[in-house]
Amino acid sequence: xxxxxxxxxxxxxxxxxxxxxxxxxxxxxxxxxxxxxxxxxxxxxxxxxxxxxxxxxxxxxxxxxxxxxxxxxxxxxxxxxxxxxxxxxxxxxxxxxxxxxxxxxxxxxxxxxxxxxxxxxxxxxxxxxxxxxxxxxxxxxxxxxxxxxxxxxxxxxxxxxxxxxxxxxxxxxxxxxxxxxxxxxxxxxxxxxxxxxxx
Amino acid sequence: xxxxxxxxxxxxxxxxxxxxxxxxxxxxxxxxxxxxxxxxxxxxxxxxxxxxxxxxxxxxxxxxxxxxxxxxxxxxxxxxxxxxxxxxxxxxxxxxxxxxxxxxxxxxxxxxxxxxxxxxxxxxxxxxxxxxxxxxxxxxxxxxxxxxxxxxxxxxxxxxxxxxxx
Numbered sequence: 001x002x003x004x005x006x007x008x009x010x011x012x013x014x015x016x017x018x019x020x021x022x023x024x025x026x027x028x029x030x031x032x033x034x035x036x037x038x039x040x041x042x043x044x045x046x047x048x049x050x051x052x053x054x055x056x057x058x059x060x061x062x063x064x065x066x067x068x069x070x071x072x073x074x075x076x077x078x079x080x081x082x083x084x085x086x087x088x089x090x091x092x093x094x095x096x097x098x099x100x101x102x103x104x105x106x107x108x109x110x111x112x113x114x115x116x117x118x119x120x121x122x123x124x125x126x127x128x129x130x131x132x133x134x135x136x137x138x139x140x141x142x143x144x145x146x147x148x149x150x151x152x153x154x155x156x157x158x159x160x161x162x163x164x165x166x167x168x169x170x171x172x173x174x175x176x177x178x179x180x181x182x183x184x185x186x187x188x189x190x191x192x193x194x195x196x197x198x199x
Numbered sequence: 200x201x202x203x204x205x206x207x208x209x210x211x212x213x214x215x216x217x218x219x220x221x222x223x224x225x226x227x228x229x230x231x232x233x234x235x236x237x238x239x240x241x242x243x244x245x246x247x248x249x250x251x252x253x254x255x256x257x258x259x260x261x262x263x264x265x266x267x268x269x270x271x272x273x274x275x276x277x278x279x280x281x282x283x284x285x286x287x288x289x290x291x292x293x294x295x296x297x298x299x300x301x302x303x304x305x306x307x308x309x310x311x312x313x314x315x316x317x318x319x320x321x322x323x324x325x326x327x328x329x330x331x332x333x334x335x336x337x338x339x340x341x342x343x344x345x346x347x348x349x350x351x352x353x354x355x356x357x358x359x360x361x362x363x364x365x
Contacts, residue, residue: 026251034251042247047236060243067250144208145234163231191223195215 019083027074034071041084042067044165045091051160052095052153062098066091082171089175092157099153147197155190162187207233271357275350282339282346298334305330 014022014036022040025033045066050059069090077086148156154176161172169187173180207230214223288297309323332338 031252035248038244038247038251042239042244043236046239046243050237056237059237060240060246063239063243064246064250067247071251071253142235144230148234159231163228164234164236166228188220191215191227195212198212 020079023074023077023079023083026071027077037070037083037087038067041070041087044084045087047164048088048091048157048160049095051148051156052092053098054149058098062094063091066094069094081174084165085167085171085174088161088165088167089177092175093177095157096153143198144194147194150197151190151193154186155193158183158186159190159194268354268357271353272350275346275353279343279346279350282333282342285334285339301330301334 014025014030014033017025017036019040022033022036026037042063046059046063049062049066050056053059053062066087070087073090077083148159151159157176158172161167161175162169167175169180169183172187173183176183176186178186207226211223211226211230214220214226285297292300305327309327311323333342
């Protein structure tokens with residue numbers, strides 16, 4: 001682990017230890033520390049991968065792959081970074097690699113699915129006017145959940161990282177390997193796309 | 200979900216509509232807290248814990264990979280340096296003498312091998328031809344460049360294959 005610092009916590013009680021200390025102990029061979037890493041990050045890692053992949057069995061498999069990489073590459077972790085950002089970057093890359101290999105069909109709200117028809121958002125607007133009851137339903141979190149699934153994977157990733165995991169732009173840029181300006185643009189466009197999907 | 204003004208979705212919706220970036224950002228963060236996440240199953244948790252236990256083998260694995268990488272680099276350097284010995288020979292003993300020696304060696308070897316099985320004869324003739332090609336400046340330059348490129352490819356492959364294995 002680059003720039004590792006000596007641990008100040010007892011390896012047996014790592015619940016309150018910092019990420020750097022947990023990584024330090026895990027690299028030193030502590031099973032408790034390795035389990036602590038799993039405990040802390042299994043949910044965000046699975047959530048990010050699942051948001052991108054949307055197939056539970058595949059998401060589980062990729063989550064395992066991501067943690068395998070985390071433990072195998074732990075010695076390359078720089079303690080000056082945030083462990084969460086480092087682990088999420090591995091998770092993001094694992095999911096993106098999978099998507100590149102399998103090239104999912106993504107519905108676009110901007111471009112028409114069928115050239116002879118209008119854009120999907122127009123279809124929704126034209127065919128399904130929003131009565132009061134439907135508006136109620138679409139304001140629920142479930143509706144947002146479904147709308148999220150229609151966004152491009154890049155947009156889903158930045159929305160999840162920004163609004164579910166609470167990361168700042170700089171951390172997201174490190175995870176998705178894009179400049180901060182691009183990430184801000186992605187977040188802005190993703191929000192717009194989400195709003196359009198729900199309108 | 201309620202329709203009260205403090206509803207974060209309504210807040211976000213309103214802020215997004217009016218272009219209030221910061222308010223939309225804050226409201227959406229609050230609203231996202233209500234989105235369901237697929238839970239991590241007990242089976243997946245158990246598998247991840249098992250993976251974390253296997254991570255204890257990491258140091259020896261790292262060392263073995265380092266030894267493989269070091270061996271590859273040393274082998275590549277040796278192969279790259281081999282043709283250079285010809286050039287060094289040119290400088291130390293003179294080109295004429297070196298060429299004569301190499302040619303004689305090839306001829307002797309070729310004769311010795313000719314006395315044996317025909318496979319050896321074939322190898323001797325091949326070696327003879329390669330020897331002649333290598334001692335030319337163009338031949339040794341080509342060989343050196345090829346070896347350097349091949350060595351670099353091996354090192355890069357070794358680096359990326361370890362990523363693939365993970």
